[in-house]
Amino acid sequence: MIIFLRELVRNRKGFIAWTVSLVLFNAMMVAFFPSIADNAKMYDEMLKGFPKGMIAAFGLDKISMSNILGFFGTECYIFITLFGSIYAMLLGASILSKEEGEKTIEFLMAKPVTRNVIVTAKVANAFFYILLFNVMFSFTNFLMFEAMKTEDYSIKAFLMLSIGPLLIHLTFAAIGFLISVFVVKAKSVYPISIGFVLVMYFLSIMSSISEKLTNLKYFTPFKYVEASSLIIDERIEPIYLVIMLGVMTVSIAATYVLYNRKNITV
Amino acid sequence: MNAIEIRNLTKSYGKSRGVVDVNLDVNEGEIFGFIGPNGAGKSTTIRTLLAFIYPTSGSTRIFGMDCTKDSAKIKMNIGYLPSEVNYYDDMKVLELLIYSAKFYKKDCTKRINELSDIFELELNRKIDALSYGNKKKVAVIQALLHEPKLLILDEPTGGLDPLMQNKFFEVLGQENKKGTTIFLSSHILSEVQKICDKVAIIKEGKILKVEQIEKLRANKFKKFMIEFRNVDDRDKIAMPGIVNIEKKNSHIEFLYGGKINDILNNLAGMNVENMLIEEPSLEEIFIHYYEKDYEKGEK
Numbered sequence: 049m050i051i052f053l054r055e056l057v058r059n060r061k062g063f064i065a066w067t068v069s070l071v072l073f074n075a076m077m078v079a080f081f082p083s084i085a086d087n088a089k090m091y092d093e094m095l096k097g098f099p100k101g102m103i104a105a106f107g108l109d110k111i112s113m114s115n116i117l118g119f120f121g122t123e124c125y126i127f128i129t130l131f132g133s134i135y136a137m138l139l140g141a142s143i144l145s146k147e148e149g150e151k152t153i154e155f156l157m158a159k160p161v162t163r164n165v166i167v168t169a170k171v172a173n174a175f176f177y178i179l180l181f182n183v184m185f186s187f188t189n190f191l192m193f194e195a196m197k198t199e200d201y202s203i204k205a206f207l208m209l210s211i212g213p214l215l216i217h218l219t220f221a222a223i224g225f226l227i228s229v230f231v232v233k234a235k236s237v238y239p240i241s242i243g244f245v246l247v248m249y250f251l252s253i254m255s256s257i258s259e260k261l262t263n264l265k266y267f268t269p270f271k272y273v274e275a276s277s278l279i280i281d282e283r284i285e286p287i288y289l290v291i292m293l294g295v296m297t298v299s300i301a302a303t304y305v306l307y308n309r310k311n312i313t314v
Numbered sequence: 315m316n317a318i319e320i321r322n323l324t325k326s327y328g329k330s331r332g333v334v335d336v337n338l339d340v341n342e343g344e345i346f347g348f349i350g351p352n353g354a355g356k357s358t359t360i361r362t363l364l365a366f367i368y369p370t371s372g373s374t375r376i377f378g379m380d381c382t383k384d385s386a387k388i389k390m391n392i393g394y395l396p397s398e399v400n401y402y403d404d405m406k407v408l409e410l411l412i413y414s415a416k417f418y419k420k421d422c423t424k425r426i427n428e429l430s431d432i433f434e435l436e437l438n439r440k441i442d443a444l445s446y447g448n449k450k451k452v453a454v455i456q457a458l459l460h461e462p463k464l465l466i467l468d469e470p471t472g473g474l475d476p477l478m479q480n481k482f483f484e485v486l487g488q489e490n491k492k493g494t495t496i497f498l499s500s501h502i503l504s505e506v507q508k509i510c511d512k513v514a515i516i517k518e519g520k521i522l523k524v525e526q527i528e529k530l531r532a533n534k535f536k537k538f539m540i541e542f543r544n545v546d547d548r549d550k551i552a553m554p555g556i557v558n559i560e561k562k563n564s565h566i567e568f569l570y571g572g573k574i575n576d577i578l579n580n581l582a583g584m585n586v587e588n589m590l591i592e593e594p595s596l597e598e599i600f601i602h603y604y605e606k607d608y609e610k611g612e613k
Contacts, residue, residue, distance in 0.1 A: 153366075158394035
């Protein structure tokens with residue numbers, strides 16, 4: 049609990065910066081909806097003239113911009129999924145490695161705590177901030193929806209669009225923990241984390257565009273919680289849920305095991 | 315019971331050597347110096363004691379408990395001063411000390427105030443903004459504040475000015491009187507011989523010798539560097555107690571272990587152009603003095 053509370057203080061600035069900027073940016077985007085909704089038919093028509101690949105990449109072949117869910121799914125969802133994932137991955141990958149990168153681990157490990165206690169406090173803290181980040185985001189998102197909607201929307205689909213991002217954030221964070229057992233220098237941790245998320249995002253676009261690459265969808269979390277399918281099906285595919293929970297469990301378990309075995313020299 | 319017990323400890327990092335077959339016993343209540351040049355394996359040994367790294371083979375015990383398995387329990391009674399001090403850049407001195415104290419479930423405020431007075435350290439400054447020496451003071455206080463039964467100090471004097479070093483040794487002396495065992499490493503023997511009861515010399519990962527400090531004192535060498543006017547004088551200087559002679563033109567260097575007065579009498583009749591007498595480096599004393607033991611150990 050001592051370490052958890054300390055991490056709460058230490059990571060609050062990053063949390064505030066990411067939450068405020070994403071929440072505000074998203075709210076601003078959603079505020080555009082009423083003006084778009086008036087001309088939604090026109091937009092839908094216009095989009096038909098766009099290249100098919102591009103339309104598929106944004107899921108516009110399946111959902112309409114005339115409903116606020118469809119608008120959010122095509123125009124705003126990327127902020128919470130992509131940028132939220134970058135935040136989650138950076139947090140996950142740095143929370144443990146920072147102690148080694150900044151050589152403060154010598155201080156911490158000289159205290160009467162086991163390595164398991166250290167890992168648990170760090171993992172719990174990252175998950176806590178990611179959860180809080182998602183709750184704040186979805187709550188303001190809900191308020192914006194209620195203020196800007198032109199017609200009713202499915203609350204269940206809205207919940208899916210809120211839970212989906214949370215799940216991929218947790219997945220990315222868990223992968224981040226595991227990576228941080230091996231990579232501890234901040235100058236490597238940051239590019240690796242951001243690069244990993246971007247590559248995953250790129251894979252999800254590829255699998256949407258090309259028929260041949262459609263099986264890539266199993267390798268990228270972004271595909272698991274795609275806005276169009278969450279809005280239409282109002283659920284997350286069980287197979288994807290299983291994959292995400294599996295990746296999280298394995299990553300975290302491996303983090304505990306490897307961190308305990310690791311020789312820590314700074 | 316031994317405070318520290320190291321048995322056949324070997325630690326290798328891939329190809330490079332850490333320490334080889336180290337055996338050490340530190341009795342409770344002792345002040346034990348662990349001396350060796352940089353890279354000899356001092357920090358490796360200490361990090362194994364603290365379970366930052368794990369032995370390749372052999373075992374380490376503190377207060378009878380296994381350093382790997384019971385690490386957290388052991389650390390309740392350990393104060394550790396790292397050789398390089400690194401703290402959280404967002405913390406003030408007092409915040410760090412309070413954070414440290416929380417782990418021991420003790421109220422250490424009184425002790426923090428006492429120690430910060432002794433070492434003249436301001437508590438409300440950002441650690442990041444402190445000089446190296448002041449950071450070291452933070453680390454010293456941090457190691458002492460929970461009144462541990464065993465202090466493990468890795469190169470404790472580096473960065474402290476002579477005045478602070480004296481205060482530091484004074485505090486260590488007081489702690490030791492209260493029963494605290496102290497294990498400290500250094501690459502400078504003269505710096506720690508004032509307070510140590512016993513020293514172990516480590517070189518290239520191996521323990522050369524464990525010796526009572528009293529015994530070492532008796533074998534005190536001085537390093538002489540003399541420049542003669544005549545090259546002939548150089549060869550006349552041979553006398554008992556001179557070892558490790560190196561000659562170059564009219565210049566001569568050697569270690570002398572006899573009475574200073576004797577060599578001065580000897581030199582009096584010669585034409586000395588220049589002379590320097592200094593403390594020999596650790597290398598010089600021990601490698602010379604224990605060369606034979608070391609070679610035996612090799613075989």
